[in-house]
Amino acid sequence: MANMKNLFVKYPLITSFSPYANTLSILGQNNKSLPWVLLNFIQLEYGFLNMSGTTLIDVNFYCPGGLNNFFHFCPYINVACMEKTAVEASLSEFVMKAIDENHYVYLNVDNYYIPYSQFFKKAHVPHSIMLFGYNTATKSFSYSDNLEGGKYGYSTCSFEELNLSHASCAANKMDEPDHSSTSGLIYLLSINNDYEDTITLGNMADKLEQYLYPTASCSIPRLNYEVPIEHIKFGIGVYDFLSQYTVEWARHDNYMDVFSKNFHVLHNHKLLLTEIGKVVSPVIDMGLVAELYEIQQETEIIMNLYLKYRITKNIDLLKKIEQKLSGLKQKESDVLVDLREALEAKREVSVCEFIPQPVRSFQ
Template identity: 25%
Template sequence: MEKKLPIVEPIIKCYQSVAYPLSIILAHDEAWPWLYSNFIQLYSPNGFEIMMHNYEDTNFKDYPWLVVNDFESLVEYGEEELVQSLIQAIDRDQYVYLFVDEFYIPRTGSYGIRTHVHDLLINGYDLEAQKFYVSGYVKNSQYTFYTVSFEELASSALNGDSMPHKEIKLLKYSKYKLPNYTYLAYKFDMENVVEQLADYLSNQDTSVRTRMLQSPNHFFSGIQVYKVLYSQIKNASSTGRLELHPFLTMYEHKLLMNRRVEYFIKQKGLHLDAFLTATGTLAEKCLSARNLALKFLFTGDHSILVRLTNHIKELEALEYQVFTDLHAELNTVKPRKLLSKAELFFAESSTKLDHLFELSTDQDNYPDIYDRMASLYPETIASFYEIDRDKANKLMYIFLKSMEERNWPAHHTDWFVSRCRELLNHIEDSVLREMVGDSLKAVSRSRISASRRRMTSSEPQCLP
């Protein structure tokens, strides 16, 4: 038996705490507008690292569509019990995020050499081959998908003094937002893109925009994070050590901007071909800077640092010009026109209709559909028929069938008949009104007849 949960290689993968949740949610089309609306601002928390403003810790609970549960401590687990628990989590469609000692993990740079605790994501298993499907960094700092045997994974998670106490999180993709289980949709937000781009160019702290949720971080932000690269080069000239993560983050930032512009062109119909070329050039130059930094680490040739410094200076100037022009161009794009009350009503009704219809694919959801429809205004149900008759008919059938099974008393029948009349008043199409009316009259007669039979029974009927 084999099971693999969907997963993709994310654009942002410099830090696994960002790469892992993105690899889960970006396997679903509805997440891409959210990605392209965010991850624009950069900041440095300490002068040595560069992060993308949005989600950088291992909490994961702020990611849309991601339901996060903490796993119990591993202190009491044996290897077999741990493997079975991880398999059961996958069977519940939960990805497993955990820390392992890479000394026990083949393909990693620490395998069989030294203890190195790092995080790992499990997205599947193969019982016959006795292996887990995982993702993470292997030798040569390559982010990839690979397999680890049950025995290797259990050993890497349980061995070491601190390993059983490390956190494990279970991550599940859900289209519905808890606790109300409402459908979660995210529309591309051009205004947010323009605001974040303005913050980036002016070195403004974007975290002040979310201060109602948490205190601003007050780290230095924006295009001035290039100072981190210069600082890294200066440090390398005296120590011979150079941290690659800031260079990789800058490359992924420009690559994502290039993909974002491509999205503007293909999905939004904007004429930005020149910016597609320009941001592509920026991404290539950032990759060249990363490669120069890597070459220095391999060779120790200090002349490379001079070339790298000049390259970064040219890159910074070009990026500022390209992003300034792009911001000006996007700022001229007319914002989405405000919807009238009628348009907004139909947009909300359409979302409700799609949500209910999706639930209708599983009969176990019928009681939930009934409860939700019973709480809707008649004009909302009427709008369902105007949006999609076939979907509305199916939902109405489920609603009426569920009502029959609940055996309502007489006064509930009267309530339902009045609801039917009110519903018909909101359907303007005469043919449609007659069709729905005939259906509802038939059910009303059935309900009245059933109600009268119950009134003659010896036992009083109670509300369900």
């Protein structure tokens, strides 16, 4: 066993939810995975959810497998799974050995013991993190998650803190299946460099059409929540949905974190659309890329306006957000119609033709 080792991670394009971000952090080492990522984050879902008796307004990506099962459905990720109770040595020893074998370790912890988490020394909350490195000199692990303040990032916890967190999950029955799909399990993730996809510009055009003109039926597995599919809507109508409920709901203290997350998802989605524009720029008008970037900037302004509202409680800021949302829908629709038509004209061309091929190895 080495004194220290860190597996490769790259700050991801999508950071609004840590399960997506953790998987995409791993995929950053394999450029060949980018077309699959871009294709599978085009669609959005939105609606009302009832979580533990509380009604929430929710915006999310409509991805294979849903939020907590995403890595299972990603063909560029190898997944092995085992029960936590099967770990015979100390958890720290197990994790270091797994990292030595180039496995990222994804498991449920008690955030009370994890430094820089939102609930560190505040509350016992079960949550999944991804461990990707260790240092025996400092007796610490490197991990990734949404940290204090909700921003995705990389930090460290000590061997002792991880072991305490692991013991607390067992003692407080946080590893029971009802807490999350990762409860009681340890996932060992690794990159699959052997997979080759066949995604074309036509596939991108089809997905954009589904976003612009969504239907009630969608073909990908959806495991985000146990919510009847008829209660969820899809596509560009998310602008109308958020515009309708921002002034009514976002000013209530109970929903501020929810709306911050929703606006974060919206901004992440525009980052993704801009990235698509950059990737396919050889076959489209560069003016479309500039317009996509302008829309991305507008959603960043919306995020910042809402952060300002949370401090000032100035209702005029919410009305300004509402106006911006209403205007952006038409602008985005016009741009994406043109983008879809340009991609459709080159339907059989592989997206991989536009992706640099060198693959980063573990650092």
